Amino acid sequence: MRLSLTEADEEFRATAREWLLANAPKDRAPPDGQASRDYALAWLARCHRDGWSGISWPTEYGGRGLSQERLLIWYEEYVRARAPSVLDCTFVALNHAGPTVFACGTEEQKAFHLPRILGGKVIWCQGFSEPGAGSDLAALSTSAVVDGDHLVVNGQKIWSSFADVADYQELLVRTLPGSKRHQGLSWVICDMKSKGITVRPIENMAGVTHFAEVFYDNVRIPLSNVVGGLHEGWKTAMTTFGFERKTAAIGLQLELSVKIEDLIALAEPLPGSATAVRLGELRAEVAGLRSMTYRALLREPANASDGSLVRLSFGELAQRVYRAAMDILGPDALLNGSWTHDYLESYSETIAGGTAEIQRNIIAERILGMPRIK
Amino acid sequence: MTCDLNLNEDQRQILGAASVMLEASYPVARRRQRRPDDLAELAAFGAFGLALPQDGGEAGYSVVEEALLHVLLGRHVVSTGALAASLAARLAANTGRSDLADGIVAGTTGVCAAIAAKDSALLVERGEASFALLFDGRELALLDMDGIDARPVESLGHGIPLQRIASGEAREIARSADDELADTADLLISAQLLGVAEAARDLTVAYANMRQQFGQPIGGFQAIKHHCANMAVGAEMASAQLDMAAIALRDRRADASFQVAALRHLAEKAAIFNTRTAVQVHGGIGFSAEADVHHYLKQAHLLSRLGAGAGLLAMPAPLAPHEALIRGE
Numbered sequence: 001m002r003l004s005l006t007e008a009d010e011e012f013r014a015t016a017r018e019w020l021l022a023n024a025p026k027d028r029a030p031p032d033g034q035a036s037r038d039y040a041l042a043w044l045a046r047c048h049r050d051g052w053s054g055i056s057w058p059t060e061y062g063g064r065g066l067s068q069e070r071l072l073i074w075y076e077e078y079v080r081a082r083a084p085s086v087l088d089c090t091f092v093a094l095n096h097a098g099p100t101v102f103a104c105g106t107e108e109q110k111a112f113h114l115p116r117i118l119g120g121k122v123i124w125c126q127g128f129s130e131p132g133a134g135s136d137l138a139a140l141s142t143s144a145v146v147d148g149d150h151l152v153v154n155g156q157k158i159w160s161s162f163a164d165v166a167d168y169q170e171l172l173v174r175t176l177p178g179s180k181r182h183q184g185l186s187w188v189i190c191d192m193k194s195k196g197i198t199v200r201p202i203e204n205m206a207g208v209t210h211f212a213e214v215f216y217d218n219v220r221i222p223l224s225n226v227v228g229g230l231h232e233g234w235k236t237a238m239t240t241f242g243f244e245r246k247t248a249a250i251g252l253q254l255e256l257s258v259k260i261e262d263l264i265a266l267a268e269p270l271p272g273s274a275t276a277v278r279l280g281e282l283r284a285e286v287a288g289l290r291s292m293t294y295r296a297l298l299r300e301p302a303n304a305s306d307g308s309l310v311r312l313s314f315g316e317l318a319q320r321v322y323r324a325a326m327d328i329l330g331p332d333a334l335l336n337g338s339w340t341h342d343y344l345e346s347y348s349e350t351i352a353g354g355t356a357e358i359q360r361n362i363i364a365e366r367i368l369g370m371p372r373i374k
Numbered sequence: 375m376t377c378d379l380n381l382n383e384d385q386r387q388i389l390g391a392a393s394v395m396l397e398a399s400y401p402v403a404r405r406r407q408r409r410p411d412d413l414a415e416l417a418a419f420g421a422f423g424l425a426l427p428q429d430g431g432e433a434g435y436s437v438v439e440e441a442l443l444h445v446l447l448g449r450h451v452v453s454t455g456a457l458a459a460s461l462a463a464r465l466a467a468n469t470g471r472s473d474l475a476d477g478i479v480a481g482t483t484g485v486c487a488a489i490a491a492k493d494s495a496l497l498v499e500r501g502e503a504s505f506a507l508l509f510d511g512r513e514l515a516l517l518d519m520d521g522i523d524a525r526p527v528e529s530l531g532h533g534i535p536l537q538r539i540a541s542g543e544a545r546e547i548a549r550s551a552d553d554e555l556a557d558t559a560d561l562l563i564s565a566q567l568l569g570v571a572e573a574a575r576d577l578t579v580a581y582a583n584m585r586q587q588f589g590q591p592i593g594g595f596q597a598i599k600h601h602c603a604n605m606a607v608g609a610e611m612a613s614a615q616l617d618m619a620a621i622a623l624r625d626r627r628a629d630a631s632f633q634v635a636a637l638r639h640l641a642e643k644a645a646i647f648n649t650r651t652a653v654q655v656h657g658g659i660g661f662s663a664e665a666d667v668h669h670y671l672k673q674a675h676l677l678s679r680l681g682a683g684a685g686l687l688a689m690p691a692p693l694a695p696h697e698a699l700i701r702g703e
Contacts, residue, residue, distance in 0.1 A: 001385070001438055003377045003621050069377045261691065269687070280686030284636035287691060291614035299379040309610045312603075357596075363606050364599035368579045371594035 003294070005069060012066075013073045019050060020081035028338075029084045031208040032201075037123055037165040040088040044120030053094075054118040061102065061114035068297045072250070079255045086251035089162035089210070093117040093124035095248035097170045100187070100240045104228035109189065113168070125166035127157040127190065127214060128237065134159075135358050137172075138181040138234070142216065144173035144188065146223065146230075151175065151188060153196075153219040159352070163199045163212040166192045170240065171221075176231050185233035187240070189225040196220075206344035242307065244353050253293045253314050259342070260286045260321055267328045275328055282324055285317050305366035312359040315349035322346045379617055385439055392446050395419050400450040402573075405669040410486075410501030410535055411453035417481020421447075422459040426467060426479065437558060441565040441620040445613075448569020448645075451673045453499045454487035454680065457566060458507035461559050465507070465516055468555065469548040478505075488517065488539075489679045495544075497524055497537040498676060506544065509681035512556045517544035530672045531663065557623055557634045560683055564619070564634070564641035567677050568612045571644035574652040574670045575605040581656055592655075601651050608644035615640050629692040631684055636691075638683035645674035 005013075023046060030036045047053040048062075056071040057063020064070075078086070086095075098117045101109050116122045133140035142155025153173055163169065169190040176184025192199075196219040201212045228236030260283050269276035292310045301307075322343035326333045333339040350356035364370040381389070399415040416422070425440045427433050440460070447456055459478050462485040466475035477483030484503035489496040490510040497506055500519070508515040522544045524537035550556075579602050582593030592598050619633035627633075649671035653660040660667045 001379055001381065001617060001621055003379075003618075004625070006376050009376065067376075072377075257691070264687065271685075271687070276687055281639055283691055284639040284686050285611070287618075287633065287636035288611040288615040288640045291618040292611055294377075294618065295379050295614040298377050309607055313607055313611055357600070360600045360603035361596065363603040364593075368575075368602055368606055370579060370583060370599050370602060371591050373594070373596070 003298075005073075009069055009073060012070055013077060016052070016074055016077040017081070019052060020077055020083055023047075023050070024081045024083040029088060031341075032162075032210045034165060036089050036162070036210070040084070040090045041120045041123070043084055044090050044094075044118075046120075048119050053120070057098070057102070057114070057118065061110055062118040063114075072294070072297060075251045075254050078251060079258050082258065085255070089123050089165060090117075090120070091248075092126050092161070092166075092170065093122060093168075095243060096126060096240050097124040097168070097189075099243040100170065100236060101189075101227060103239050104187070104236045106224075106227075108224070109227060113189070122167040123162055123165055124168045124170060125160045125163040125192070125212075125214075127160050127163075127169045127171035129159045130156060131158055135355055137237075138185075140172060140174060140185070142171075142173045143177070144175045144186065144221070145177065146175065147220075149223050150220045151186075151223060151226075153190070153216040153221060155216050157214045157216075158202075159211050160199075160214050161211045163192070163214050164201045164209075168192060169214070172233055172237055175226075175233070179231070182234040184231050185237070186230050187227045187233040187236035188221055189227060190219070190221055191225075194219045194221065204345075205347065206341055208345070241354070242304065244307075244311075249311065249314060250293055250297070252318075253289055253310070256286050256314070256318055256321060257290055263321065263325050263328070266332075269328075278324060279328070282317075282321055286321070289313055289317055303367050305362050308354075308359045308362045309367070311353065312350075312356055312363065315356060315359075318349045319346045381442075384435075385442065388435065388439060389442055389446065392419065392421075392443055396446055396450045396452075400452055402451050402666050402669060405451055405533070405666065406664075408532060408535070410499035411455060412501075413453060413455055413459065413484070414481050416447075416452065416456055417459070417479070420479075421456060422463050422481070423479035424460075426463060426475070436624045437561060438617075438620040438624050441561050441616060444562045444565035445569040445572070445616070448566035448571075448673075448677075449573040451570065451573075451669050452566075454566075454676060455485060455499055455501070455503065457559075457562055457680070458485045458487040460562060461514060461555070462505060462507045462516055464555060464558065465514055465548055465550050468550065468552070471548065485516075486519075487680060489676075490541075491538075494538050494540050496527065497539065499535055500524060500537055501535075508546075509559070509679075511682050512684065513549060513551045514555060514559060514681075515546050515549040518547050519544055530675070531668070533663070533669060533672050534676065553631060554623075556681070556684070557631055559681055560634045560638045561616075561619055561623055563677055563680050564612070564637045565616060567641035567645035567674060568609065568616055570670050570674050570677065571605070571609045571612060571641070571648040574645075574648040574667070574674075575602065575609055577667065577670070578602060578605065578648075578652045578655045585657075598655060601655055605644075605648045605651055608640070608647055612637065612640040612644045629689075632689040632691055635684040635686055635689065639686060642674075642678045642683075646678065649674045 054063030055074045059065040144151040144153045171188050171190040175186040196217040198215040201209045203209045325339045424435045425433050463475045463478040485505045486500045486503035487498045488506040488508040506517040524539045527536040527538050585592050615637045619637040622630040622633040652667050659665045
């Protein structure tokens with residue numbers, strides 16, 4: 001077991017730090033709408049221009065092909081520089097769809113989509129959840145019937161963040177008529193400009209309108225857009241979730257290390273006070289979360305579901321950090337929109353990407369080997 | 375890769391051998407006899423001098439392997455005397471008493487742990503120990519127990535033999551306020567707490583999968599599953615932090631003290647939470663002294679009272695290993 005960086009790693013860190021210092025935008029990113037798209041794509045394109053996008057992506061598709069250590073270093077410097085939150089409208093493309101296309105896609109799909117994603121040319125959104133299929137994703141009913149060399153999609157998706165400004169969607173649909181549960185699904189690339197798509201944005205409790213409902217009325221999608229095989233969509237979606245629960249959140253987890261330090265500095269707790277104890281304990285837990293992030297990247301997983309441990313820890317810890325900010329900063333938290341915003345947004349951390357309750361079921365059943373719920 | 379958090383072949387071997395030895399000589403059911411642990415098998419295994427230089431040469435192992443070994447000791451609810459011996463050997467060696475250190479490592483000189491309290495010290499599983507290692511805040515002191523007649527203390531339901539002496543009653547022959555030794559103590563205490571937390575989790579999952587009510591294993595109910603998932607999360611966070619802290623201490627990184635302090639908090643929290651939850655999930659039998667659950671709970675409380683972790687806001691927290699700090703640069 002070792003955590004030793006080479007001189008070359010340290011040089012990489014110094015270069016990353018210097019570049020971020022000179023280039024990371026200082027203004028606050030617009031949270032939604034066309035402005036959020038323009039801002040995020042401009043920032044990603046600038047990263048890409050100077051070789052700072054796709055750090056661990058393979059070089060043949062425009063990435064840097066660097067090691068996990070370098071990826072960690074990059075994110076550490078990224079959050080240190082307080083660069084724009086990684087959870088912006090490029091998140092799905094960079095952390096979900098891109099890695100899934102890379103893992104399960106055809107050569108044509110990879111060659112077309114991956115460079116566009118890394119180059120900051122396109123926005124992707126997710127199309128998994130439905131009004132009747134939230135935690136129970138396998139209950140989804142949006143249908144896609146094969147018609148010649150196309151699929152014809154009818155139905156509805158929901159909680160699709162940035163669908164209103166997206167170019168593509170990772171869409172999970174039922175392609176085998178009459179199929180049940182995990183069978184007969186397909187993971188397809190949906191062009192959001194296709195005829196028959198209607199997007200209705202939904203405002204969230206933080207006052208931000210990044211997610212949306214998407215309606216499909218006889219939307220035609222080429223069969224060549226299926227990723228990972230027709231009717232094999234559940235397997236592809238599990239690959240997507242694997243990324244979501246493992247690598248996607250590195251930036252978010254490390255970001256919490258900066259937030260807790262900011263909070264401690266702002267709170268100036270009296271030594272020995274209840275506030276000092278609370279902040280000290282949160283600081284320890286954020287350190288523990290960071291160690292879990294390291295472990296997820298630098299150790300062979302004992303179990304494919306291990307990511308659920310990190311995901312659940314992060315979500316609940318983020319909420320406790322922001323709740324502490326609201327309690328400790330008092331009126332200052334309300335006066336400073338950024339803490340209140342983070343606090344309100346953090347409610348989604350135990351809902352999105354599998355609720356805390358679902359994560360606990362996964363941990364119990366797939367890691368601890370407890371009986372499955374029938 | 376320059377970074378790797380997998381166990382290497384050496385580590386797998388020594389931990390595998392330790393597991394076999396512990397299964398054979400220290401099954402948790404032995405605790406039902408309510409006698410002080412006999413630590414001879416552990417001494418024979420070389421547990422107390424694992425990371426100490428041998429015969430004037432280099433140490434065979436580092437605090438990383440030692441910490442991982444102590445996780446296993448925690449799993450087997452091994453007497454806090456093992457911790458005391460490992461640390462007392464260091465204290466003796468650091469203060470020029472190499473004969474005493476050798477005796478402790480060999481197991482011929484017994485050491486028990488002592489918890490500093492107001493006006494007195496609590497001796498844990500004293501048995502035949504001729505020395506006690508007093509965990510006094512961030513300091514460690516070696517007490518000569520020769521001729522000391524300690525009084526039994528009735529607490530913890532007699533599960534673990536406890537005695538008390540007055541402060542100053544036993545002669546103090548060495549004391550250390552050394553930060554590295556304090557950090558090493560916290561690392562090993564935390565490792566044992568983690569072992570207790572992991573064992574409580576595993577014991578509880580096994581019981582929930584076996585115990586039938588309402589015509590099915592109670593482990594099928596979400597109320598029980600979620601208790602167990604919470605146990606798994608706390609243990610996993612402490613376990614990941616153990617690797618981080620042990621490596622930082624071994625490599626004498628600037629953030630070692632902070633990493634250890636964070637670990638101590640996480641390990642205490644996981645051990646207390648997991649053992650409490652274990653009693654609850656076991657139900658009536660968990661409350662009985664006939665099942666082994668209560669041994670884990672009591673050990674968690676005893677370990678938590680050994681010394682005191684460093685202040686969590688007293689040191690800067692790093693963002694990256696070897697790295698400048700988030701603040702103050």
